[in-house]
Amino acid sequence: MSLIENFTKPYGLVDKIDAFGYLDSLKNNPDAPRKHGKVVLVTADTPLKASRGEGKTTTTIALIDALNARGIDAAAVLRQPSMGITAAGSKGGASGGGKASLTHPELIDWGLCGEMGAIEAAQNLLASFAEKAVDDGLLDTVIVPRVSEVPSRSLRSVVVDAGKNDVHEKTVLTPTCELMQIVVLSRSMDEIAERVAKMIAGTKDGKAVTFGEFIDLWRITNILADAVKPAKTETKNGSPVYVHGGPFANVSIGIPSLVSVEMACALHDVVIVEAGYGADAGAQKWLDIACREYGAQWPSAAVVVTRASTWRDDPALQWRYPFHVERLEGLGIPTFPLINLWDGEDDQVPALRQTAADLGFRAPIVGNLYRDGGDALVPQLDAFTEAVSAEDAPETPASHKGMPLVENVKWVCEHAYGVPSDRVVMKPGFEESLEAARALAEDAGVAFDDLALVAVKSPATMTDNDAAPADERTVTLKKVDVHSGAGLVHVNLTTSLTTPMPKIV
Template identity: 75%
Template sequence: MTGFDDYVRPYGLFDKIDAFGYLKDLREHSDMPRKQGRVLLVTADTPLKASRGEGKTTTTIALIDALRARGVDAAAVLRQPSMGITAAGSKGGASGGGKSSLTHPELVDWGLCGEMAAIESAQNLLVSFAEKAVDEGRLDTVLVPRVSEVPSRSLRQITVDRGKGDLPERTVLTPTCELMQIVVLSRSMEEIERRVAAMVAGTLDGRPVTFGEFVDLWRITGILTDAVKPAFTQTLEGSPVYVHGGPFANVSIGIPSLVSVEMACARHDVVVVEAGYGADAGAQKWLDIAAREYGAQWPAAAVVVTRATTWRDDPKLSWRYPFHVHRLEGLGIPTFPLINLWEGEDDQVDSLRQTADGLGFRKPIAGNLFRDGGKALEPQLDDLIKALQEPTNAQADTASLHDMSVPDRIRWIAESAYGVPADRVVEREGFQDSLQAASDLCSKAGISLEDLVVVAVKSPATMTDDDRADQDKRTVTLKKVEAHTGAGLLQVNLTTSLTTPMPKIV
């Protein structure tokens, strides 16, 4: 009988896993052993600054080390880092830190999985095909952007001098591009090929033209052969970790690939899934995109990470952390506040727990995970382990948003995830024109705009136009929309958002 090891191949100092093949055989062969692992979602407070992390990856690594020390078969699924925008790891390289680290973290930081480079090459090749199609008269505009792992402000909007007329183009970061979204959401190579074929390359006389109309797609899927395979690595304590896809929950979907999570759930009892940035970003997208729309597992429990300084040092922003915790609890997800202590903060624990008790939280889990690793958490996990063993309250996991219009879906997200009621969601001049243009493009391509899943594109450090405003004055501004027909997503830009942000200088 085929075993899991048959799907694993060496990849440098790590392994790569044919998750597509493994899951296909699990579906077709009932005699293959599989577990029914439960998802523990790790998210965070909204950071004070976009360039500063709260410690989700450090927490995730410490959690699986602690759970395994308590006898729980736990593994983690992490997103592949995008190092270009974090200024060589100044924010944190998505590989933990101190005693809560992965083995060979420098290799994880600098492209362990290989999908960043492969997806960049594949989408840029698609753009090159589109440019050639312009020369051949098959297109007169190019709509799919080039991508780059390293941001450059000068490339956000460019014009190509073709000698017989200028051709406007643009560049976005690799993790924000449509092809990355396709890899994260797809469950087979055939699905990736169908989705790439449905990508709108550009237009000809106003009619959208997809790549499937003029590109042999094996040229693209061949580049992605290794990029679609999750990488397998370990923590310093030997706990299993899968790394694959999906950084940047502020300007994309910000979740690991769905196949990597499904594969991990087939092999372990508890799978700790890290979602990008704060609960208003990555957690919102895991719940509303991965779970509601794509059938991923609804979390059995959640952990919301915060630094003590984020939670309490800016009184005008202190509402955000309780909002996140109570929102997840309100969805029937047992939610545990976790305070990621830094050096010199151990004496604040009693005070932090008193504040948490006054806010109606579950008993906070606290520790210096950089210094102490999973051992700091081991004695504090009784309630979390109990919650993971109880039946999931799945009251909200099947509620699709497709019955709403696109503007109503956006207002629903603003109210549920950001705390701004629908009547304070405002439209910037030009938003309706952008929405109509996206609707027309989809209609001409034979796609209903309403069938696309809304992805909020926003600042990672804010939930509203002004988080420091009084509660009854907070607003959310809708800026523009962009249809990703291959990924099946409709990106809606809110407040301050850039798909090619510049890194912090360190």
């Protein structure tokens, strides 16, 4: 029996793996068999519409099928989607499509791997404890939101009758909540407990009160016992796929759990990691949060997916795809443009290749992956596999801990969105929000400028107006929220909702 089998148990039609236990066993047994797989990041062009996927998951599945067909031991790590949005049809599915699909897409799309439901229950229990703390005089206000997998406009902001004083509360989607972030970023149950203890429940006399001050944390960690375990499934062609962590890289971190990626790297030679939305969202957060601040592996290569129509249909937005590719290349990451064709677009391939050549891209990878799956990619991966197998990988850039928050935001705006610091503007009220967030963090015993930055933004825009001329684009800073337990600070930029409504299809 291999070591990983000791930590694997059936969970319905998939397996669940105790990644914490497996990685701890490897640490304590350095001679145990393991691999040192390389990470490849799959990201995308900024979509024309928030509800429209570019095909990252379909590409990820086709890519590992193609690599395995070439004799390379490859696996993928996907995020567990939000049932209320993805499965309800508001954007592309989370389990691929056509020949590039998982064996049990319904389990992934509808949250039946369990972590969404468990995290929802645990965060809502925390909110209930906070409400009881108001009754007991321990809190005046409740800051921690309730969560739901099914969005409701009526729950975005509510007022609870709490006797003498009404209490304002809100509800967000499960993937966006702080407890999801804690699960994604933690490497042990002890770390989860420590982070939950640092979560801010609310305030008393204007001062932050953390959950560690008034509840027993085992109540929360027990609920999460299975939620912290990645699910293992496979593609229709038998390639291994691990699913763990939440989506929504525009309003949260939108990356798979760090332990699911580390576990996969110990088991396989190449690990394809899918990050949410475009390169300005999920890729930015994998690089600047997971890698810079939490020690995840810097990618050996990247694939930037786009539809032909996203890249070329709107002349005012055509700058975005080259910007993403060039930015990743500028970080020392070999970056491969991948054009995900739809039916009827095969005749566009020569023109697409010429455009890529004119832009100075690496030779693009092109195919209708829904129709042809990994077969379309097998003959196109010579340069890709050569780049991934290169010995010299760039070092992870230095942490931004200690960098003042506004300076950090301006750095992200310049490097990830192409907007220089002098065109980053502050909405009236932003500075007051910043100081209030700083005070909350200090009350919670957290160094405010050590928190990792989460840019909260629209998934379909990088700036206030992407169609504006380059020298007129701006980014507006709107408000600041502290997630002290997760070690994150959210800064709202372009308009976006943490409880978006599903599209009727």
